[in-house]
Amino acid sequence: MLIVSSSARQSTLMRRALSTWLLLLSATVMASGTATGQTTKVSSGTKLVVADQNEGLQTLMRASGAADKLSSTIIYANFLGGPAILEAFRAGALDLATVGNTPPIQAHAAGEQIPIVAARTSSEADYFFAVRPGLKVDTLEQLRGKSIAYGEGTGRQPFVLNALKLAGLTRKDVRLVPLRAADFPDAIRSGQVDVASLNEPHFSRYLADFADRGASAIPKAQNDRLPKSLTYLYASKKALDDPAKAAAIREFVAAWIEANRWSNKNVDAWVDAYYVKKQNLKPADGRKIVEADGIYDFPSLTSLIPRQQALIDVIFEAGDLPKRLDAREEFDLRFDDVISKTN
Structure with a gap:
């Protein structure tokens, strides 16, 4: 019978473990690397x-x-x-x-x-905060108590949430009104909400078309506080x-x-x-x-x-x-x- 010492068995096990680890590392590099194992030439008909x-x-x-x-x-x-x-x-x-x-x-x-x-x-930020005709909101902090158009699952969602966070407010301090993004311009024009995040050209058109009714926006300096x-x-x-x-x-x-x-x-x-x-x-x-x-x-x-x-x-x-x-x-x-x- 061949008797293998404890230290020899340990050495063998360590070599096997190291070999296995190196194989796993190689596979990981190939999976996450760019040059290794990744085709860069586009095949005809792709x-x-x-x-x-x-x-x-x-x-x-x-x-x-x-x-x-x-x-x-x-x-x-x-x-x-x-x-x-x-x-x-x-x-x-x-x-x-x-x-x-x-x-x-x-x-x-x-x-x-x-x-x-x-x-x-x-x-620049994604949107601008339009304010309903007849209302003035000069700072993000003044969003407290206002009704705000809210589009969950869209870019308007974090835009509003970040504005509240910067102002030290939570969603409990405002009234979020769930709307489709396409309905935001009509909601602010009709006064259905106090504030709505609009992009161009809807933002400029709103301010121009409803100027005689007191349409306004949260100042750009406040908008610039928000993530780009x-x-x-x-x-x-x-x-x-x-x-x-x-x-x-x-x-x-x-x-x-x-x-x-x-x-x-x-x-x-x-x-x-x-x-x-x-x-x-x-x-x-x-x-x-x-x-x-x-x-x-x-x-x-x-x-x-x-x-x-x-x-x-x-x-x-x-x-x-x-x-x-x-x-x-x-x-x-x-x-x-x-x-x-x-x-």
Whole structure:
């Protein structure tokens, strides 16, 4: 009988454990890394179904010339709002979409895997606070006791919640009125609510059309206290697990960043291509929208984790999430490599 000493057995077990650990580490690197084991060449015939709203994304990609640099076939599908896009992801009908900061949180809370692959920040906030005719609100603190339009599951939700937090208020100090985003302009014009968050051109039109009735807004200096705009590009887990589609998504991320930079540098061309020719707006209205959008930046996904976590916490503390979520689970950090190459 061969007798193995205790120390020899220990040494053998340690070597096996180390070998197993190295194999697991290798697998982890391949799963989360960018260069290792990830296809970057787009296969012929690869198609991506990309969500669009009011043809904004496809017009941007084509007008900027970024669409011509894509190797894959892009099929744009028009939607109205983030909730409809989320339902399409759930049905397996979408590969990629641009959304505000809130839909990824809603998807996460619902157990959906739609990782964020790119982000665009802005120098301006998403919305402005319009105040009903005849009422004046000069500071965020004066929101106390007011009725406020509230769009749960949309970007307007954290916009309002952050305003309350900055003012030292809670939802108990105001009356939140649940409304669809499309109903916000009518609600503030009719006085159904005291305050509503509007974007352009609805905000400027409201102030102009109802000036004789005393339409007003919370001053921009107060608006500037709020977090700046944040737009995400997120993709279905199924598409990211497909090597051909994952490569096409990497290519789309780079092109999307390039297209957005073009819109910032070529304001008149962008206004004409989209707001005038597609939306039938006057050039002046189009320029107001672009000015409200601010100057874009494209930070690493890693750097946005604390900001997204703060947003999650605000929504959770307001009672609108069933549990506190971990923001790290909402990002595919492999795409930081693509983002860094565009900067």
